[in-house]
Amino acid sequence: MKGRAKFPRTKFGPPTAFLLCFLSFLAGFFFSNLLSQDVPGVRPGSRVLESVGNDGGGDLMPFGETGDSSFQVIPFQVLSWKPRALYFPGFATAEQCQSIIEMAKSNLMPSTLALRKGETDESTKGTRTSSGTFISASEDKTGILDAIEQKIARATMLPTTHGEAFNILRYNIGQKYDSHYDAFNPAEYGPQKSQRIASFLLYLSDVDEGGETMFPFENGEKIDMGFDYRKCTGLKVKPRRGDGLLFYSVFPNGTIDQLSLHGSCPVIKGEKWVATKWIRDQVEED
Known part of the structure; x- marks a missing residue:
């Protein structure tokens, strides 16, 4: 009958052996993290998107006089392809938003409408009930x-130049x-020197309830x-x-997107402030 194999006895006691095992575990965990960062196909955890410079994962391209010297990253979410609508979280700071509100407060007037053929101020009364004012970037000395x-x-x-x-x-x-x-449909509003092709809404305040921007014909x-x-009704975007x-509002071929119909739901609780930038297909004259 063969005897059992004998192994040399060590001089390490139980506490020492436990410590060595723990250190080995930490070393393995550390090196596995290092290796996983370089393994193709490994999906990294979510990271905050931000502007990056030369260390952004690629060499910067030579840029023209009007170009940027670094990569620019602006987070966004596609809300809809029909109409084409994109959402930009954290586009402006709370301080910037409050400053814009303060600029406008003293100059608010009842909002007006561009009238279609056959419409009058009386027939469109109640369609748009907000108050507002126009401020160009050149008028703002703060630079915001x-x-x-x-x-x-x-x-x-x-x-x-087109805004x-x-x-x-x-x-x-x-x-x-x-x-x-x-x-503006020329058949309804008459000939147009230029056309509004896109709209950018910057929400300047939270709204407790109501006040959503809605697209009733979405999809x-x-x-x-x-x-x-x-x-x-339809696709609703809550102001934040x-x-x-x-x-x-317009397709690349110049025709109006009928699904871009939109409106502002009534405010139920709170107050809604928004800065709207309409962008045209021609240079906008001051």
Whole structure:
């Protein structure tokens, strides 16, 4: 009968052996993390998106006189392809938003409408009940509106020269804007020197309840049915201070996107402030 194999006895006691095992575990954990960072196909954890320089994972390209010296990253979420609508969280800081509100407060007037053929102020009364004012970036000595305007240009790839002045709007409880198009159909409004092709809404305040931006025809639903333009229905975007909403009113071929119909739901609780930037297909004259 063969005897059992004998192994040399060690001089390590139980505490020492436990310590060595623990140190081996830590070393293995550390080196496995290092290796996993370089293994192709390993999905990294979520990270905060930010602007990066030369260490951003690639060499910078030579840039022209009007270009940027570093990579620019602006987080966004596609809300809809029909219409084309994108959401930009944290587009502006709370301080920037409050400064814009303070600029506008003393100059607010009842909002007006561009009238279609056959419409009058009386027949459209109640369609748009907010108050607002226009402020161009050149009027703002703080530079805040200029910084926001430059960022909008990067997000949309539409130059600042094509943007109208900011329309700063306030909606109190019960105030709203019925469904409408930002683009002007020449058949309804007459010949146009230029066309509004995109709109960027910067929400300057949170709203406790109501005040959503809504797209009732999202994905083509209800477009062939009788529709009450006063209803708050469809895709709804809740205002959050500092966030932005971009949507396109015109297709690349120049035709108006019928699904870009949108409106502002009535504010139920709180107050809504928003800065709207309309962008045209031609250079906008001051």
